[in-house]
Amino acid sequence: MSPERYQRIRQVLDKRQTDLTVCLENVHKPHNVSAVVRTCDAVGIHRVHTVWEEKYQFRRGTAMGSQQWVRQTNHENIGDAMGALKGQGMQVLVTHLSDTAVDFRDVDYTKPTAILFGQEKYGATDEAIALADQDIVIPMMGMVQSLNVSVAAALVLYEAQRQRTIAGMYNEQHLPEAECQALAFENGYPRLFKLCQRKGLPFPPINALGEVDANDSWWKEMQITPLEAKALSQQEG
Ligand SMILES: C[S@@+](CC[C@H](N)C(=O)[O-])C[C@H]1O[C@@H](n2cnc3c(N)ncnc32)[C@H](O)[C@@H]1O
Numbered sequence: 273m274s275p276e277r278y279q280r281i282r283q284v285l286d287k288r289q290t291d292l293t294v295c296l297e298n299v300h301k302p303h304n305v306s307a308v309v310r311t312c313d314a315v316g317i318h319r320v321h322t323v324w325e326e327k328y329q330f331r332r333g334t335a336m337g338s339q340q341w342v343r344q345t346n347h348e349n350i351g352d353a354m355g356a357l358k359g360q361g362m363q364v365l366v367t368h369l370s371d372t373a374v375d376f377r378d379v380d381y382t383k384p385t386a387i388l389f390g391q392e393k394y395g396a397t398d399e400a401i402a403l404a405d406q407d408i409v410i411p412m413m414g415m416v417q418s419l420n421v422s423v424a425a426a427l428v429l430y431e432a433q434r435q436r437t438i439a440g441m442y443n444e445q446h447l448p449e450a451e452c453q454a455l456a457f458e459n460g461y462p463r464l465f466k467l468c469q470r471k472g473l474p475f476p477p478i479n480a481l482g483e484v485d486a487n488d489s490w491w492k493e494m495q496i497t498p499l500e501a502k503a504l505s506q507q508e509g
Pocket of ligand 1: 369388389392394419420
C-alpha cells in the first residue's frame with residue numbers, strides 16, 4: 273500500500289479507544305448494526321460486543337460499512353457478555369427508558385465503559401438491565417417513546433467522544449502495536465493476509481512506507497518468489 277494510505281491507517285488506529293465499547297443485545301437488523309458499527313469506527317471504538325443467536329450472525333455479502341476496521345466478539349448469552357465486560361474493569365451502562373435511568377449526558381465516559389443497546393422492538397432484556405451498573409436514557413420530548421437504536425447509539429457515543437476528547441484520550445496510542453500491524457496488514461494486503469492465514473504463518477511487519485517487511489524465509493514459506501514478493505509487498509491497499 274502507499275505510504276500515504278499507511279499513514280492514514282495509522283492515524284486512525286492510533287486514536288482507537290480500547291476501553292470504550294458497545295454491546296449489541298440482539299440488535300439484528302443489518303442496516304441498524306451497520307450504522308452502529310460505522311459510528312463505532314467514527315468515534316474510535318476498536319471492538320464491538322454482540323449477543324446474537326445463530327440466526328442473527330453476519331452473512332457474507334451483508335454490507336457492513338466499517339466492519340473491517342472494527343473487531344467483533346460474539347457472546348452466547350448476556351451473562352457471558354456482562355462477565356467479560358466487567359472482567360475487563362468496565363462500567364456497564366444499559367440504554368433503557370426507565371424511571372431510574374440517568375440522563376446520558378450526566379455519565380463519566382472517561383472511565384472504562386461498555387454501553388449496551390437493546391433489541392429494536394423489545395429493548396434490553398430484564399437480565400441485561402439487572403446486571404448493568406446503571407440505566408441511561410436519552411430524554412424524549414415528543415410523541416414517540418424511543419429513538420431508532422442506531423440514532424441512540426450515535427448520540428451516546430458522541431457524548432463519550434466529546435468527553436474523551438476534552439480529557440486528551442485521543443492523543444495517545446492505546447491499541448497494542450501488534451494489533452495495529454495486524455489490522456493494517458489485513459486491510460492493506462487482503463490477498464497476502466488470506467494466504468498467510470491459510471498457511472498458518474505469522475503476519476509480517478509493515479514498515480513506515482507501508483510495505484510488507486518480511487524476511488526471505490517468510491516469503492519462501494509463502495511460496496512466493498523474490499520477484500513476486502517485491503511486486504506484492506507494494507501493490508495492494
Ligand atoms: C427502539 S428502542 C426499543 C424500545 C423498546 N420498546 C423499549 O422500551 O426499550 C431500541 C433500543 O434503542 C435504544 N434507545 C432508543 N431510544 C432511547 C432513549 N430515548 N434512551 C435510551 N436508549 C434508547 C435502546 O438501546 C433500546 O433498547
